[in-house]
Amino acid sequence: MTGLEQDQEFDFDFLFEFNQSDEGTAAxxxxxxxxxxxxxxxxxxxxxxxxxxxPCHDLQTSGPGMPAPAASQPxxxxxxxxxxxxxxxxxxxxxxxxxxxxxxxxxIEITSYLGMHHSNSQFFHDVEVEDVLPSSKRPSSTATLNLxxxxxxxxxxxxxxxxxxxxxxxxxxxxxxxxxxxxxxxSPQTSPWQSPCVSPKTTDPEEAFxxxxxxxxxxxxxRHSPSTSPRTSITEESWLGARTSxxxxxxxxxxxxxxxRQLSCSPHHSPTPSPHSSPRVSITDDTWLGNSTQYTSSAxxxxxxxxxxxxxxxxxxxPVKARKTAPDHCPSVALKVEPAGEDLGTTPPTxxxxxxxxxxxxxxRKGAFCDQYLSVPQHPYQWARPRSxxxxxxxxxxxxxxxLPSRSGPYELRIEVQPKPHHRAHYETEGSRGAVKAxxxxxxxxxxxxxxxxxxxxLQLFIGTADxxxxxxxxxxxxxRITGKTVSTTSHEAILSNTKVLEIPLLPENNMRAIxxxxxxxKLRNSDIELRKGETDIGRKNTRVRLVFRVHxxxxxxxxxxxxVASNPIECSQRSAQELPLVEKQSAASxxxxxxxxxxxxxxNFLQDSKVIFVEKAPDGHHIWETEAKLDRDLCKPNSLVVExxxxxxxxxxxxxxxxxxxxxxxxxxxxxxxxxxxxANAPTIKTEPTDDYEPALPCGPASQGLSxxxxxxxxxxxxxxxxxxxxxxxxxxxxxxxxxxxxxxPSAGPKMHDxxxxxxxxxxxxxxxxxxxxxxxxxGLLAAQETPTPAGVHAGPPQQPPPALLRPQSxxxxxxxxxxxxxxxxPKAPRSESAAPRPVPPxxxxxxxxxxxxxxxxxxxxxxxxxxxxxxxxxxxxxRNDLSSTNIRS
DNA sequence: GGCCTGGAACAACAC
DNA sequence: GCGTGTTGTTCCAGG
Numbered sequence: 014m015t016g017l018e019q020d021q022e023f024d025f026d027f028l029f030e031f032n033q034s035d036e037g038t039a040a041x042x043x044x045x046x047x048x049x050x051x052x053x054x055x056x057x058x059x060x061x062x063x064x065x066x067x068p069c070h071d072l073q074t075s076g077p078g079m080p081a082p083a084a085s086q087p088x089x090x091x092x093x094x095x096x097x098x099x100x101x102x103x104x105x106x107x108x109x110x111x112x113x114x115x116x117x118x119x120x121i122e123i124t125s126y127l128g129m130h131h132s133n134s135q136f137f138h139d140v141e142v143e144d145v146l147p148s149s150k151r152p153s154s155t156a157t158l159n160l161x162x163x164x165x166x167x168x169x170x171x172x173x174x175x176x177x178x179x180x181x182x183x184x185x186x187x188x189x190x191x192x193x194x195x196x197x198x199x200s201p202q203t204s205p206w207q208s209p210c211v212s213p214k215t216t217d218p219e220e221a222f223x224x225x226x227x228x229x230x231x232x233x234x235x236r237h238s239p240s241t242s243p244r245t246s247i248t249e250e251s252w253l254g255a256r257t258s259x260x261x262x263x264x265x266x267x268x269x270x271x272x273x274r275q276l277s278c279s280p281h282h283s284p285t286p287s288p289h290s291s292p293r294v295s296i297t298d299d300t301w302l303g304n305s306t307q308y309t310s311s312a313x314x315x316x317x318x319x320x321x322x323x324x325x326x327x328x329x330x331x332p333v334k335a336r337k338t339a340p341d342h343c344p345s346v347a348l349k350v351e352p353a354g355e356d357l358g359t360t361p362p363t364x365x366x367x368x369x370x371x372x373x374x375x376x377x378r379k380g381a382f383c384d385q386y387l388s389v390p391q392h393p394y395q396w397a398r399p400r401s402x403x404x405x406x407x408x409x410x411x412x413x414x415x416x417l418p419s420r421s422g423p424y425e426l427r428i429e430v431q432p433k434p435h436h437r438a439h440y441e442t443e444g445s446r447g448a449v450k451a452x453x454x455x456x457x458x459x460x461x462x463x464x465x466x467x468x469x470x471x472l473q474l475f476i477g478t479a480d481x482x483x484x485x486x487x488x489x490x491x492x493x494r495i496t497g498k499t500v501s502t503t504s505h506e507a508i509l510s511n512t513k514v515l516e517i518p519l520l521p522e523n524n525m526r527a528i529x530x531x532x533x534x535x536k537l538r539n540s541d542i543e544l545r546k547g548e549t550d551i552g553r554k555n556t557r558v559r560l561v562f563r564v565h566x567x568x569x570x571x572x573x574x575x576x577x578v579a580s581n582p583i584e585c586s587q588r589s590a591q592e593l594p595l596v597e598k599q600s601a602a603s604x605x606x607x608x609x610x611x612x613x614x615x616x617x618n619f620l621q622d623s624k625v626i627f628v629e630k631a632p633d634g635h636h637i638w639e640t641e642a643k644l645d646r647d648l649c650k651p652n653s654l655v656v657e658x659x660x661x662x663x664x665x666x667x668x669x670x671x672x673x674x675x676x677x678x679x680x681x682x683x684x685x686x687x688x689x690x691x692x693x694a695n696a697p698t699i700k701t702e703p704t705d706d707y708e709p710a711l712p713c714g715p716a717s718q719g720l721s722x723x724x725x726x727x728x729x730x731x732x733x734x735x736x737x738x739x740x741x742x743x744x745x746x747x748x749x750x751x752x753x754x755x756x757x758x759x760p761s762a763g764p765k766m767h768d769x770x771x772x773x774x775x776x777x778x779x780x781x782x783x784x785x786x787x788x789x790x791x792x793x794g795l796l797a798a799q800e801t802p803t804p805a806g807v808h809a810g811p812p813q814q815p816p817p818a819l820l821r822p823q824s825x826x827x828x829x830x831x832x833x834x835x836x837x838x839x840x841p842k843a844p845r846s847e848s849a850a851p852r853p854v855p856p857x858x859x860x861x862x863x864x865x866x867x868x869x870x871x872x873x874x875x876x877x878x879x880x881x882x883x884x885x886x887x888x889x890x891x892x893x894r895n896d897l898s899s900t901n902i903r904s
Numbered sequence: 905g906g907c908c909t910g911g912a913a914c915a916a917c918a919c
Numbered sequence: 920g921c922g923t924g925t926t927g928t929t930c931c932a933g934g
Contacts, residue, residue, distance in 0.1 A: 437909085437910090439908095440927090440928060440929070442928075442929055442930085443928090443929075443930085444906080444907060444908070444909095445907065445908070446907095446908065446909070447907080447908050447909075495907095497906090497907070497908095498907095499907090499908095536927090536928085538927085538928075539927070539928095540927095552927085553917080553918090553925095553926070553927075554925095554926075556926095556927095586926080586927080587910090587911085587912095587927090587928095588925080588926065588927085589926090591911095680924095681924095681925075
């Protein structure tokens with residue numbers, strides 16, 4: 014597994030109480046409901062870190078950086094919900110629940126630094142528990158505000174004392190496990206209704222999060238003088254620059270002074286995150302005040318006040334504009350607390366002031382703050398309108414990197430209209446490039462089925478990854494709120510754990526359906542993001558994203574059911590969108606091993622000389638077999654190809670074998686892998702998947718939508734949580750076997766099983782057991798879908814083993830066997846044919862594997878010379894090395 | 905005048 | 920270290 018994932022396991026162990034839904038029926042639901050009340054149960058008895066009680070995702074924050082007393086450790090890690098305090102901080106420590114040493118990562122190093130920044134970071138925790146714990150027992154430590162280790166992100170030496178917090182990249186990963194500071198965000202549900210603070214106007218997308226990002230981007234490149242304060246006026250510039258549609262790009266990385274530093278564009282605006290400059294702090298906001306009533310918890314207030322002591326976060330005296338220039342990237346950090354007494358009649362229960370809300374609240378403030386800069390058209394819909402508190406009482410919601418099902422019980426969150434596979438994202442230095450559109454015109458739409466209440470809900474939207482790993486917020490892309498005449502959908506932005514989230518109302522009157530015409534995609538500079546400590550992803554060629562939708566449904570028992578669904582992948586790169594072939598649909602998903610059938614591929618960028626290559630991969634990603642399919646050139650069009658399915662190499666398979674294929678327009682111009690299944694010759698013909706209905710007909714059923722919404726591409730990363738196993742049994746389509754493997758992590762390593770301490774999910778993710786269904790696992794098929802096809806024979810050297818943290822699932826099977834499924838373990842490592850014959854591959858070798866489908870295949874694995882994946886890994890390694898070396902130098 | 909778009913120049917990076 | 924190809928980011932121009 015990748016280091017990242019390991020971290021995940023580690024960090025999350027979770028508390029997330031999850032009961033696997035039984036395979037049951039469609040109704041059998043994976044229920045991610047959590048109740049605030051449950052928090053207490055997990056709260057650490059000890060005050061040491063009372064603030065960190067709940068094993069909620071916030072934990073992470075506490076993790077590395079938190080100076081957590083051992084005693085205070087809350088339970089939760091190790092997979093057990095209440096493992097006891099002692100185990101609680103294991104994660105933070107360096108020991109995994111299983112006793113294994115925690116994976117070393119830059120983040121961990123950062124932690125110490127965190128301590129420097131107040132305990133504020135724990136604030137959230139406090140808040141979270143507030144309703145549960147008597148105030149007396151609560152740590153007065155307001156200090157517990159969970160500060161994202163923003164500052165930790167950068168070398169302390171580079172940070173100015175005042176700016177430390179702000180300086181850090183606000184973009185840091187939203188993923189709780191990746192970043193130590195993922196704030197719990199305010200309940201989205203509540204925010205619109207209960208929290209007037211959340212202003213629709215809130216923020217200019219770029220101002221809020223992106224700005225922070227931009228700020229982060231101060232360092233144009235990791236390679237640039239590490240000692241140089243990242244904060245350098247970049248923040249301002251980016252901030253300012255972002256404002257103009259065509260800024261002179263002061264922030265542009267290319268514009269550096271001789272010393273390599275970025276030239277400060279705005280002298281007056283302190284590049285350094287001056288305490289004063291932090292927008293987040295602006296409690297004074299009228300808006301905030303007016304609406305702040307929501308957060309009345311005295312504890313919260315105290316905590317906030319404590320935070321305010323943090324040097325400086327006062328905005329007083331600072332021109333609004335000036336403040337604005339300061340990135341609020343790190344909202345959590347510098348919050349000035351409003352007097353508790355500001356409660357309004359509409360004030361939600363203190364319990365509702367959740368960690369998450371805190372973020373939201375910050376956001377709100379920021380939004381208010383930003384209002385002065387960005388005027389957002391008021392929508393008819395009143396976000397601030399008070400709603401029944403009962404409509405959403407959940408104190409905390411699952412972190413954005415948690416894998417959630419798309420369906421549970423009677424509810425199902427479904428993407429009715431998928432977005433186009435291509436959408437050119439815009440940079441901060443550019444003007445908006447509009448909202449994401451649907452292939453057939455119009456815009457994507459999402460609908461919540463099974464919800465019969467009259468209370469409106471909030472649909473959350475953020476940009477998620479589309480790689481082969483678990484779905485998580487994309488580090489290099491953020492959702493961008495689109496406003497204007499052409500936008501009919503009300504929305505507002507929020508920043509949750511450094512990830513911009515668009516909140517869209519789901520109204521009963523609209524059948525709980527939302528047309529997403531207000532969501533654009535913002536691209537963050539790779540250099541800005543990669544600089545972040547703890548960031549393991551690289552931006553290069555990491556240009557595919559997915560729209561991730563979430564909805565949190567209050568349950569009668571006080572818990573909240575969270576559903577999530579992700580769209581098909583969207584290519585956001587201009588060049589890639591123009592050049593790379595893309596398969597949107599395929600007329601057949603399976604065929605008898607004899608082949609010969611015609612299959613029509615629909616998509617984009619097909620050429621007359623395009624090739625369609627069928628590939629069978631070993632679990633370790635190496636190609637076992639590949640062959641070029643015949644194309645009917647006469648019928649080839651830019652948007653469609655007619656291919657003759659080649660015979661499988663083994664005509665005697667006894668169970669379906671999943672392989673992949675891709676379209677190739679030349680070197681490096683290949684589509685993503687598409688899944689295809691070969692059926693035993695004597696097997697009855699199975700009706701193939703309708704080409705048009707990928708979503709509903711996803712191989713893995715509804716769950717696939719939520720977790721693996723990439724039917725066509727068969728993204729394997731997602732967790733398989735099909736409420737109804739049967740749903741996975743799509744004729745002719747193998748049920749994403751990999752999922753099961755991915756989903757079933759070791760007890761201690763539940764990748765996404767987060768137990769919101771306070772919010773204990775009543776049900777867990779889908780049973781790992783889902784998925785195989787007797788399907789023979791294609792070699793490497795699991796992760797193949799996402800990976801870029803590898804140019805055969807590109808490079809002959811032995812693949813270099815990237816650091817675990819950077820390994821992609823498929824590439825790192827050795828390091829992450831748990832995700833690769835049983836077969837991998839059984840696969841013989843060695844036999845690898847050195848004869849990596851480049852394509853065109855020789856005729857399929859027909860072998861007799863009597864038990865091909867069930868037993869490990871003692872096949873000779875052709876080592877994939879230079880896979881793009883490997884290249885990718887090399888790139889990542891290089892980045893990491895550079896980062897580490899620079900860190901060492903600095904230190 | 906601002907938002908969208910498409911295209912492309914330029915620079916950094918990878919090979 | 921250099922040349923070439925790729926990719927990322929910014930800028931321009933038109934609707």
